[in-house]
Amino acid sequence: MEQKILIIDDEQPIIDAVETIMGDMGYDVQGFTDASAGIQAAIDIDFDLILVDVRMPEKNGAEVTAAIIEAKPEAKILIITAFPTDPFAKQALDAGAKTIIKKPFEIGKVLDYLRN
Amino acid sequence: MKKASDYSLEDLLVSSKSLIDKLGGQVEQIIESETLDGSNPAGEMSASQFVESEEAPTELLTDGYVEIALSGDELTVTADFYPASEDMQIITPDTVSLALSGKNVCYGADQDVIDDAVFRCNTEQTIITDVVIARGIKPANEIPEHWVLEEKLLEKKPVADENALRVDYKEVSPFNYVKKGDILATLCPKSPGVEGHTVRGLLIPFGTAKVRMPHPGRNTEIVDGKVIASCDGIFYMIHNSFWINQVLDVHTDVDYHTGNIDFQGDIIVKGSVKDGFKVKCGGSLFCLETIEAAEISTGNDLTASRGIVGRKKGKLRAGGSIHAKFIEYCFVEAVGSIFIETGIINSSVNSLEDVTLGKKGIIIGGTIHAQNGLKAYRLGTDKGPKTEIYCGIDYTVQQKLEWIRDKSVEIATQLKQVRDRLKRPGQEFAKLQEAEGNLRGYLSKLNEAANVLVMQLDKNEDAEVIVTGDVYPDVYIEICHVSYIVTRKLSHVKFRLDKKSGKIVARII
Numbered sequence: 001m002e003q004k005i006l007i008i009d010d011e012q013p014i015i016d017a018v019e020t021i022m023g024d025m026g027y028d029v030q031g032f033t034d035a036s037a038g039i040q041a042a043i044d045i046d047f048d049l050i051l052v053d054v055r056m057p058e059k060n061g062a063e064v065t066a067a068i069i070e071a072k073p074e075a076k077i078l079i080i081t082a083f084p085t086d087p088f089a090k091q092a093l094d095a096g097a098k099t100i101i102k103k104p105f106e107i108g109k110v111l112d113y114l115r116n
Numbered sequence: 117m118k119k120a121s122d123y124s125l126e127d128l129l130v131s132s133k134s135l136i137d138k139l140g141g142q143v144e145q146i147i148e149s150e151t152l153d154g155s156n157p158a159g160e161m162s163a164s165q166f167v168e169s170e171e172a173p174t175e176l177l178t179d180g181y182v183e184i185a186l187s188g189d190e191l192t193v194t195a196d197f198y199p200a201s202e203d204m205q206i207i208t209p210d211t212v213s214l215a216l217s218g219k220n221v222c223y224g225a226d227q228d229v230i231d232d233a234v235f236r237c238n239t240e241q242t243i244i245t246d247v248v249i250a251r252g253i254k255p256a257n258e259i260p261e262h263w264v265l266e267e268k269l270l271e272k273k274p275v276a277d278e279n280a281l282r283v284d285y286k287e288v289s290p291f292n293y294v295k296k297g298d299i300l301a302t303l304c305p306k307s308p309g310v311e312g313h314t315v316r317g318l319l320i321p322f323g324t325a326k327v328r329m330p331h332p333g334r335n336t337e338i339v340d341g342k343v344i345a346s347c348d349g350i351f352y353m354i355h356n357s358f359w360i361n362q363v364l365d366v367h368t369d370v371d372y373h374t375g376n377i378d379f380q381g382d383i384i385v386k387g388s389v390k391d392g393f394k395v396k397c398g399g400s401l402f403c404l405e406t407i408e409a410a411e412i413s414t415g416n417d418l419t420a421s422r423g424i425v426g427r428k429k430g431k432l433r434a435g436g437s438i439h440a441k442f443i444e445y446c447f448v449e450a451v452g453s454i455f456i457e458t459g460i461i462n463s464s465v466n467s468l469e470d471v472t473l474g475k476k477g478i479i480i481g482g483t484i485h486a487q488n489g490l491k492a493y494r495l496g497t498d499k500g501p502k503t504e505i506y507c508g509i510d511y512t513v514q515q516k517l518e519w520i521r522d523k524s525v526e527i528a529t530q531l532k533q534v535r536d537r538l539k540r541p542g543q544e545f546a547k548l549q550e551a552e553g554n555l556r557g558y559l560s561k562l563n564e565a566a567n568v569l570v571m572q573l574d575k576n577e578d579a580e581v582i583v584t585g586d587v588y589p590d591v592y593i594e595i596c597h598v599s600y601i602v603t604r605k606l607s608h609v610k611f612r613l614d615k616k617s618g619k620i621v622a623r624i625i
Contacts, residue, residue: 013529020528024556025563084592085502090601098618099599100592104525108517109597111570 003114007031008038008064009053014104035059042068049114054081054088062091069096076113080105179205182215190314193221193250197237206238223317225250250315257325258309263301265330269351292351294360303341333359350382361399370395462501466511479503485511489579496588507579508596513572520566524559531555581611595620
């Protein structure tokens, strides 16, 4: 069965890149620039992996992670950041995100988490 | 051996006189006692004597004798000599011969030793033990023809002590220099074996000795039963082969006087490698001064005695391990381990083995990839640059994946633009369609490669980050793609991946 990836990032080009690249690999990618809509999608649909940008205007990555984990504790969330020591990234890890991936995204890590 | 019945009359008379003399002395004693105190102690004395004689242990009178024992391998016979009681039969050499015969010893008796032990035992009336009175002969193994290496070539070279606060890298040389024509080994001819004998006269066959059989290799020649170096270079021996690696000895800095260097063997630079120069070396590079913003590539180890000053432009790649006093502002990668004595500052340091710093070694800023783990005294600073540590992952695969990622993002962006254009009708439709197909094909190739590479990440889930001093907030640690951000200052701590929880845990050490 096709694995589903959700990406929540306020930068459309990042979403486009992930959709194009991971889509080509056979994954079903859905992207949201709006954090709230992304959270709702994460709650409504069972995604195999969720990528969340750490810095977004409406909600930061830690808040998004916390909201999703609250509704779906088993959700596998990876935080996208340009700086791994960003304090929001740390908060997101504390909220239940699995790991941090560097912007725009890390193919190796994403595939690694999809397989495990 | 004499028996009691064989005593001569003279012997008997001598022993009788001795007995009478002793009794006479006792009689005189009794008389003296009566005279002194006027009492009649004679009766008491007699009674006392009687009692004493009843209680006194009776000495067992024995002839002198010899006890002998054979070693397990029947190559030696040891004997203990016991003297005769007074007036009993003393030991003679015949006594020993009889004892040896009794044990079937017929080879290797040392008559001088036996005579000496017998004489001493009889005259000094002492027990003499552990006297080796017969020896067999051990067989001598046959030694086949072989090369014997010059001893100086086998001497161990000093190595850096990782626990030392200071390491004098001038003393740390892995090299064993030889000059053209130096003798490396001499042919030792076959030596025949010799059979041995046990003390019971049995032959012991000889075997063949196991000797080191080194084979001469590259840059050596055989002349008159000797292996000599056919060029200046460094002596190497691995397993049973030895050879000479040619060495390039640069007595100055690597600069405009030398130009860039590309050499297949080992290189020793007595000076520095200056900014902007390139050194490519098929073997090991040993630089006695600093390596500056240079490009270095070695097939084996790289040592920078005084450190590496990259100035954000330096690039070092070693096929073996790297040893240096410090690294700053440099890109460094090694297939083997990396040992840095004092510190790594704002550098990208990558090892497929481990990264170890000296006893007070610090890492400030930069990115470290150490597949099998990292050990340092201090990580990060209070307000300094960000320090990132990645362990458990093959960084070369990671780099390839990052390259694929960059290319994929580039293509995905173009693909998006082409697809947007395709939505609008125009004359370029066919060309755009072709471009879209090409880009899609290229992207698929990159993705296939990524899928293959991700299987080669070669994780080491046991990799650990050990900090013997302090680790400061904002240090980022990742083990096998699992993240950990240090939020408060920790001391004496070990970070490892807890496989059960899938999280990194910090434990005080």
